[in-house]
Amino acid sequence: MRNALIIGGGLAGTAAAIDLACAGHASLLLERESAPHDKICGEFLSGEAVAALVALGVDPVAHGAVPITRVRINAGRRHVAAQLPFPALSLTRRVLDEALLARAARAGVAVQRGVSVRGLSGSIAHTSAGDISAPTVMLASGKHDIRGHARPPGPDQIGFKMYLRSASLSRALSGTVAVTFFDGGYAGLQPVEGGRLNLCLLVDGAQYRELGDWSALWARLAREPGLAALADAEQLLPRPLAISRVPYGHLARAATDGQWRLGDQAAVIPSFCGDGMGIALTSGRLAAEMAAAGASADDFQPALFARTRRPVRLAMAALALARHPAGRWAAMAGLGAVPGALALLARATRVADPHALAPA
Ligand SMILES: Cc1cc2nc3c(=O)[nH]c(=O)nc-3n(C[C@H](O)[C@H](O)[C@H](O)COP(=O)(O)OP(=O)(O)OC[C@H]3O[C@@H](n4cnc5c(N)ncnc54)[C@H](O)[C@@H]3O)c2cc1C
Known part of the structure; x- marks a missing residue:
């Protein structure tokens, strides 16, 4: 390659860069942020x-990750809980992304921080440090689109993230990820390292604009039975991180x-x-495996689509059900009545066959 x-x-x-480096291929990785920072993510x-x-050489536990063994779903006064069908962890993105960038640099990747890509013309990237051209261009800018290469806009929803401290919530949610569905959105709450909790939520834009601001939304959330303990929790960020119109369901x-x-x-x-x-x-x-084997983007994109379409479409269907009060009621009744149903749903929304990839 x-x-x-x-x-x-x-x-x-970073995953692509590390595996390419381990296979003996040079790459240049551009990251627009020059220092560790918080990212909007449930973690x-x-x-x-x-x-x-x-497999990439980054052990989350060595970086302080917290074990998560149970999932709890709340909707109104109902809840269902189950053991997760796989061992899960939580780790802040501030720590995780830095560990991956450091691992990439150690593997021999040329990592340039503080360089932003402003546009792309075929194999030429127009960056804040001038034009850079490469035969293979991998677009991994995540939630942020490059001008002229945007994904279709998502629905009118806003995502928020806040870190919390609350002794009672930390006790109640030890080892647990709790997802609370409510009219107009849902919220995920789980412990992360440092004795904190991560609250990440998605709310309809119209509902947020009607409420007016973050403190009104906070008060609204605390009225949900599954989130009542928020009323006594300390918010640890000066303001929440926010993102709008995430294109959920997008598949290239x-x-x-x-x-x-x-x-x-x-x-x-x-x-x-x-x-x-x-x-x-x-x-x-x-991508690294296929690029190293001489494949092109035209080979790669359908191969990735084949792996991701099933979990993404199933999750979109589950979300459509959970958005309607009657659908939520039926889903909670079904999940409560059928032993193992929640664990099955958790497994069915995983991307297929990750272990087929050889360790770096
Ligand atoms: C509210 C919310 C909660 C979530 N919770 C979870 C969860 O609990 N668990 C989970 O697995 N997933 C969760 N996700 C999804 C997860 O955050 C993303 O799927 C994941 O981060 C995607 O990784 P990525 O590498 O594609 O992009 P990102 O993690 O977004 O990384 C992209 C990188 O590109 C950089 N970049 C962007 N633009 C440029 C540019 N122009 N030039 C140079 N660099 C650029 C950014 O600074 C960033 O470092 C959540 C998402 C949201 C919105």
Whole structure:
């Protein structure tokens, strides 16, 4: 394979760069952020994501990851809970992304921080540091689109993230990821390292605008039975991180302009599944494997689509059900009545066959 230019140093970009380097191929990775920073993400690492990270040479536990063994779903006054069918972890993206970037640099990847790609013309990237051209261009800019190469806009929803401290919530949610569905959105809450909790949520834009601001939304959330303990929790960020119009359900079927699309640029699974990071890592590893074998973007994109379409479409169907009060009621009744149904749903929304990839 000829040299690769990788745009974005999140999970997908670093996974591709590390595996390419381990296979003896040089790459240049551009990351627009120059220093560690918080990212909007629930920070739930599925079993597949954990396995991929370990294979890449980054052990999340050594970086302080917290074990997550149970899932709890709340809707109104109902709840169902189950053991997860895989060992999961949670680790802040501030720590995880830096560990991956450091691993890439150690593997021999040329990592340039603080360089932003502003546009792309075929194999030429127009960057804040001038034009850079490479025979293979991998687009791994995640939630952020490159001008002229945007994914279709998502629905009018806003995602928020806040870190919390609450002794009672930490006790109640030890080892547990809790997902609460409510009218107009859902929220995920789980412990992360440092005795904190991560609250990540998605809410309809119209509902948020009607509420007016974050403190009104916070008060609204605390009225949900599954989130009542928020009322006494300390918010640890000066303001929440926010993102709007995430294109959930997006799937890139074919390559455009010869560029390889990885991670969220290729497939966006609803956040409540907690598998976006697993998909990003799998996509990066698959891209490296195929590029090293001489494949093109036209070979890669349908191969990734074949792996991601089933979990993404199933998760979109589950989300459509959960958005309607009657659908939520029926889903909670079904999940409560059928033993193992929740674990089955958790497994069915994982990206297929990650272990087919050889360890680096
Ligand atoms: C509200 C919410 C909650 C979520 N919760 C979870 C969860 O709990 N578990 C889970 O597995 N997934 C979760 N996800 C999904 C997960 O965050 C993404 O799927 C994952 O981060 C995608 O990885 P990526 O490498 O494609 O992109 P990213 O992680 O977004 O990384 C892209 C990188 O590219 C850089 N970049 C962007 N633009 C440029 C540019 N122009 N030039 C150079 N660099 C650039 C960025 O700075 C960034 O470092 C959640 C998503 C949302 C929105």
